[in-house]
Amino acid sequence: MAQTKSPPLETRISQLLADSEHQDTALHQTLSELWDAHQELVRRLERIARISDAYQSLAKQKEQSLAERVNKQLRQLEKVARISDRYQQMMRDLNLALQEASTHDALTGLPNRRLLVERLKEESERFRRYTRPFSIAMIDIDHFKLINDHFGHEIGDNVLVEVARVLDAEIREHDLCGRWGGEEFLVLLPETDQGTASQVLERLRQAVERLTVRVNTASVSVTISVGLAEHLAGNSYSDTINRADGALLAAKRSGRNRASSAVTEDVL
């Protein structure tokens, strides 16, 4: 036999309490009170559930917004780190450029007088401690004033650049060629006595003699005069420069386009 499904307990109680047939029974009053208490309990539970739901969604929201804030700050930190990296790279580049500008000649790109003096001090110190020989050559372009006067200062500058390039290309890696000033260059030859230095400088002289600088349809040739001096015990590097200068003067006086040595001032 098929069983009819009874309605839920709450419906049945409501129906019983509403039924006029049971109004005056002793249980009606008690059931009614129990029913009210039950309804109140259900309301409270629903309220607690609502509060708990609200609290949970608030906590979730907070969690989400905290994660968002952390992510945002991380992104900002990454941006700051990138800017700082770029800034540091710029500072390094700037430092290098400043160092290059303070130690190199702007026109020819060769080491300038300051860097030459630094290296001269180092070499004379090495000489003092370990008696390692070194030589200095002072090089001056012959009749350079005529080139400026004839072709103009700009062509004069081009000639300076070209002579510098040839000199620099001809020396060894450990030698140093720099612009001493004006149309004068200094070559420092570490571990080199005067005999060897004179061979090197003769090679340089010939290389410059072969050089031609184009000026429109014409071309300009130049020669150099060289004064050589090997560093001597008891001398300062300035003494050696002065001796090389004296030898240069001798080379100029004896006809230019030649190298002269300081000790004997013999024309090579």
Ligand SMILES: Nc1nc2c(ncn2[C@@H]2O[C@H](COP(=O)(O)OP(=O)(O)OP(=O)(O)O)[C@@H](O)[C@H]2O)c(=O)[nH]1
């Ligand atoms: N274009 C140019 N000329 C320069 C520069 N520095 C110096 N000079 C010129 O170089 C010339 C040097 O002339 P002088 O010292 O009289 O010597 P010189 O004409 O080379 O003659 P000698 O050295 O006696 O053979 C001067 O006219 C300077 O103006 C430069 O950077 N550029």
